[in-house]
Amino acid sequence: MATEQFLEAFRNIVGSQYVLISPGDLESYGRDWTKIHEPKPLAIVFPGSTVEVAKVVRYCHDQGIAMVPSGGRTGLAAGAVAASGEVVISLNRLNKIEDIDPVGLTVRVQAGVTTQEVQEAANDVNLFFPLDLAAKGSCQIGGNIATNAGGVKFIRYGGMREQVLGLEVVMPNGEVLNMNTGLRKNNTGYDLRQLFIGAEGTLGIITSATLRLTSKPRNVQASVMAVHDFNAIPKILGVCNQLAIQLTAFEFFTKKAHEIVLQHAPGARTPFSERYPYYVLLEVEEGPAGGAVMEPLLEKIFADELIADAVVSSTSAEFKELWGLRENITESIAAHGHARKNDIALAINQLSDFITAVQPIVDAAPKDMELVLFGHIGDGNLHINYVGPKSEPFKEFQARARKVEEQVFAIVKDFKGSISAEHGIGLLKKKDLHYSRPASEVDVMRQIKRLFDPKGLMNPGKIFDI
Amino acid sequence: MATEQFLEAFRNIVGSQYVLISPGDLESYGRDWTKIHEPKPLAIVFPGSTVEVAKVVRYCHDQGIAMVPSGGRTGLAAGAVAASGEVVISLNRLNKIEDIDPVGLTVRVQAGVTTQEVQEAANDVNLFFPLDLAAKGSCQIGGNIATNAGGVKFIRYGGMREQVLGLEVVMPNGEVLNMNTGLRKNNTGYDLRQLFIGAEGTLGIITSATLRLTSKPRNVQASVMAVHDFNAIPKILGVCNQLAIQLTAFEFFTKKAHEIVLQHAPGARTPFSERYPYYVLLEVEEGPAGGAVMEPLLEKIFADELIADAVVSSTSAEFKELWGLRENITESIAAHGHARKNDIALAINQLSDFITAVQPIVDAAPKDMELVLFGHIGDGNLHINYVGPKSEPFKEFQARARKVEEQVFAIVKDFKGSISAEHGIGLLKKKDLHYSRPASEVDVMRQIKRLFDPKGLMNPGKIFDI
Numbered sequence: 001m002a003t004e005q006f007l008e009a010f011r012n013i014v015g016s017q018y019v020l021i022s023p024g025d026l027e028s029y030g031r032d033w034t035k036i037h038e039p040k041p042l043a044i045v046f047p048g049s050t051v052e053v054a055k056v057v058r059y060c061h062d063q064g065i066a067m068v069p070s071g072g073r074t075g076l077a078a079g080a081v082a083a084s085g086e087v088v089i090s091l092n093r094l095n096k097i098e099d100i101d102p103v104g105l106t107v108r109v110q111a112g113v114t115t116q117e118v119q120e121a122a123n124d125v126n127l128f129f130p131l132d133l134a135a136k137g138s139c140q141i142g143g144n145i146a147t148n149a150g151g152v153k154f155i156r157y158g159g160m161r162e163q164v165l166g167l168e169v170v171m172p173n174g175e176v177l178n179m180n181t182g183l184r185k186n187n188t189g190y191d192l193r194q195l196f197i198g199a200e201g202t203l204g205i206i207t208s209a210t211l212r213l214t215s216k217p218r219n220v221q222a223s224v225m226a227v228h229d230f231n232a233i234p235k236i237l238g239v240c241n242q243l244a245i246q247l248t249a250f251e252f253f254t255k256k257a258h259e260i261v262l263q264h265a266p267g268a269r270t271p272f273s274e275r276y277p278y279y280v281l282l283e284v285e286e287g288p289a290g291g292a293v294m295e296p297l298l299e300k301i302f303a304d305e306l307i308a309d310a311v312v313s314s315t316s317a318e319f320k321e322l323w324g325l326r327e328n329i330t331e332s333i334a335a336h337g338h339a340r341k342n343d344i345a346l347a348i349n350q351l352s353d354f355i356t357a358v359q360p361i362v363d364a365a366p367k368d369m370e371l372v373l374f375g376h377i378g379d380g381n382l383h384i385n386y387v388g389p390k391s392e393p394f395k396e397f398q399a400r401a402r403k404v405e406e407q408v409f410a411i412v413k414d415f416k417g418s419i420s421a422e423h424g425i426g427l428l429k430k431k432d433l434h435y436s437r438p439a440s441e442v443d444v445m446r447q448i449k450r451l452f453d454p455k456g457l458m459n460p461g462k463i464f465d466i
Numbered sequence: 467m468a469t470e471q472f473l474e475a476f477r478n479i480v481g482s483q484y485v486l487i488s489p490g491d492l493e494s495y496g497r498d499w500t501k502i503h504e505p506k507p508l509a510i511v512f513p514g515s516t517v518e519v520a521k522v523v524r525y526c527h528d529q530g531i532a533m534v535p536s537g538g539r540t541g542l543a544a545g546a547v548a549a550s551g552e553v554v555i556s557l558n559r560l561n562k563i564e565d566i567d568p569v570g571l572t573v574r575v576q577a578g579v580t581t582q583e584v585q586e587a588a589n590d591v592n593l594f595f596p597l598d599l600a601a602k603g604s605c606q607i608g609g610n611i612a613t614n615a616g617g618v619k620f621i622r623y624g625g626m627r628e629q630v631l632g633l634e635v636v637m638p639n640g641e642v643l644n645m646n647t648g649l650r651k652n653n654t655g656y657d658l659r660q661l662f663i664g665a666e667g668t669l670g671i672i673t674s675a676t677l678r679l680t681s682k683p684r685n686v687q688a689s690v691m692a693v694h695d696f697n698a699i700p701k702i703l704g705v706c707n708q709l710a711i712q713l714t715a716f717e718f719f720t721k722k723a724h725e726i727v728l729q730h731a732p733g734a735r736t737p738f739s740e741r742y743p744y745y746v747l748l749e750v751e752e753g754p755a756g757g758a759v760m761e762p763l764l765e766k767i768f769a770d771e772l773i774a775d776a777v778v779s780s781t782s783a784e785f786k787e788l789w790g791l792r793e794n795i796t797e798s799i800a801a802h803g804h805a806r807k808n809d810i811a812l813a814i815n816q817l818s819d820f821i822t823a824v825q826p827i828v829d830a831a832p833k834d835m836e837l838v839l840f841g842h843i844g845d846g847n848l849h850i851n852y853v854g855p856k857s858e859p860f861k862e863f864q865a866r867a868r869k870v871e872e873q874v875f876a877i878v879k880d881f882k883g884s885i886s887a888e889h890g891i892g893l894l895k896k897k898d899l900h901y902s903r904p905a906s907e908v909d910v911m912r913q914i915k916r917l918f919d920p921k922g923l924m925n926p927g928k929i930f931d932i
Contacts, residue, residue, distance in 0.1 A: 103707070183811050184811065185625070192907060216710055217710070448917070
């Protein structure tokens with residue numbers, strides 16, 4: 001039987017104990033955090049080195065077996081789901097931090113190292129790895145690169161693309177491309193690294209990377225500001241730009257989001273005596289000699305009449321409490337009702353018009369539906385939540401929320417926005433890709449995919465069908 | 467005659483006055499700053515819009531006419547040279563700043579706008595466009611993107627790749643790819659923009675771009691430090707990283723480079739009472755509230771015994787004088803003798819071993835040859851100058867310097883370095899590409915080129931032959 005022959009070949013390459021086929025393992029390694037598609041992999045293979053990855057890939061290539069590269073499986077777009085008899089190639093055993101250079105500010109790591117492990121390695125030499133996201137304890141560097149992860153420090157340090165200096169990739173035919181240097185500058189032809197970053201594993205398997213480190217951030221201060229008019233929010237950002245304030249976060253949430261947190265998050269309390277339509281959470285880095293940053297900024301914003309009220313953290317407990325108002329939103333929504341979520345991005349000067357256009361669509365939805373907005377507004381990244389009552393059957397809610405979402409995506413398209421700021425496309429949003437990428441661009445992507453993977457075996461069906 | 471028919475077609479698209487064929491124009495628009503290849507274009511065409519660029523390109527595509535995209539022609543690798551009867555498509559008339567958004571920190575410009583014009587437009591709204599290079603008054607944004615320009619602010623702000631948010635490109639078949647948004651985040655499939663950045667016009671013609679702006683830098687202070695041992699230089703960088711100093715420049719030059727400046731630059735004087743083997747020029751940004759940065763840094767560096775002496779600028783005249791010691795090196799070398807130049811990059815922790823390996827090669831060269839080193843050492847970017855006496859015929863010097871260069875490139879290859887940190891490959895370094903990019907990578911580049919430009923008509927012969 002073909003399957004048994006395949007398994008035997010994998011066992012010969014990686015060792016018997018590193019080929020898993022029990023139903024529990026197939027289930028667990030065949031899916032990510034989306035839990036929508038039914039996992040159905042052929043087997044889970046755990047290579048122990050780049051050479052073994054390359055051998056497994058070459059065998060699959062020669063035999064026509066589809067492959068799914070697999071990291072921490074924390075993705076939110078079903079980019080690492082194996083639902084059609086693919087072999088899952090897990091990078092779990094490629095978990096070594098190979099080299100750290102505190103002067104050149106680089107760290108070379110295998111793909112299976114977690115984000116948090118890189119953060120800790122940087123911290124051990126009194127430096128900083130700036131990518132930071134909720135899944136950091138489980139998600140892996142290879143997956144971070146393949147999905148071009150964003151995270152909460154984006155406004156200050158950029159996303160994963162900006163952290164990648166070098167890359168080692170196993171191509172779909174098993175050939176290894178070694179571009180894994182710590183060079184900061186290299187203008188010698190096409191920058192092939194960039195193709196693999198954000199390609200969601202469809203062009204090859206990332207096995208190792210050299211990442212940029214940075215100095216540790218100085219002390220930060222946080223402020224939550226209450227705002228009457230959404231248009232004041234970009235203006236506050238404008239004041240920060242003009243004053244050359246080093247922002248480390250510029251987040252936003254609506255009154256509705258705030259009230260849901262107050263209702264559901266244990267111990268949450270509003271810092272203000274009344275409610276306001278919008279709130280901004282702003283975090284700034286102090287000057288090198290502890291120079292005051294927040295006070296003159298607040299003075300200017302008050303003088304410009306951009307905010308109604310503001311609080312500033314003066315202790316680390318207060319800092320944490322203020323951040324809780326933003327960070328507890330997702331969980332509080334989950335407790336509050338059914339939710340369908342969009343992760344969109346727009347040019348910052350279009351956010352106000354966009355929100356004005358979206359509200360009536362949600363209001364016009366049949367039955368009860370609430371629009372809950374928050375997000376990394378300083379990056380133009382808005383998290384849209386359509387929230388309905390738990391009394392409604394989940395599937396019915398999803399169906400009517402999908403109808404609202406389609407109308408909102410059409411507006412995103414009009415504004416030339418992105419239907420996926422951070423999470424990627426995967427299997428989940430493949431049908432919606434056209435809202436953000438015209439046919440001409442998808443056609444170029446498809447040609448590149450065919451060039452790299454003519455047999456269509458590497459993470460097939462993700463982003464688009466070939 | 468075919469040529470007359472082609473010219474007539476171009477005149478119909480762009481207007482008669484925008485098709486030039488005089489010998490002087492062909493000469494002037496057919497070359498860049500390299501002045502090595504004999505220019506020999508068919509004609510120079512000046513489209514007035516993206517639509518006209520697309521029409522010209524489509525016509526060339528259909529008729530099998532080779533094209534050279536042309537900006538400010540300040541390149542140093544013969545990337546914009548038309549030496550084989552190509553049509554030069556100049557972007558000079560696409561010179562409009564289309565939109566500036568001081569809140570979203572973006573500016574949308576046509577490809578023919580000069581770097582300096584973008585700097586000035588940013589300055590007009592009290593913001594900053596960080597790309598800065600010597601050619602800024604002539605070089606154009608389209609060329610900056612096509613060559614992924616670096617410049618003196620790289621250590622703080624990155625190069626051109628890091629400034630590009632959106633891109634509009636005319637493909638080799640005349641189709642327009644419009645990816646020209648101001649989005650900061652967009653994880654919807656392959657990032658096609660990255661392919662065109664640094665491709666030296668071989669995959670399409672950039673017609674418009676949306677660029678990232680930033681807040682104005684705060685006041686900066688400069689120091690020149692004298693160093694006995696090269697190994698102290700990376701250590702100084704390490705101290706800066708540990709103290710979280712915001713470096714805006716970290717430059718280096720050798721005693722030889724310093725002496726050539728003192729000999730040839732009018733008014734140049736050394737800030738020290740004696741000579742030292744190495745010098746570092748370090749520039750830091752002051753704290754937001756004017757917090758002291760340079761003093762505690764120097765105290766620490768002196769305490770660690772990393773430097774022998776140091777001077778700090780306390781007036782803008784002194785600042786300029788210190789920078790002159792670095793900026794006058796190129797011109798002083800030109801006055802001093804014949805020079806052959808390399809622009810290489812290495813991982814920072816390999817610089818010391820590299821320099822140790824290079825010196826004996828130059829010393830062993832027949833007749834008189836001096837090794838003059840300087841560069842953006844904080845980025846691992848070293849400018850190598852092989853300098854010989856003007857008494858020697860220029861061609862003879864170049865021939866023997868080439869032999870030295872080939873040995874040095876072989877060492878660059880051993881160190882996995884780049885033979886072109888900033889300038890690109892063009893026609894000039896095509897034969898040396900293999901030192902930095904293995905055959906497997908060049909093969910992938912070639913396949914991408916064939917995919918985008920199957921007829922091989924877009925800037926043919928640049929970077930590699932297909």
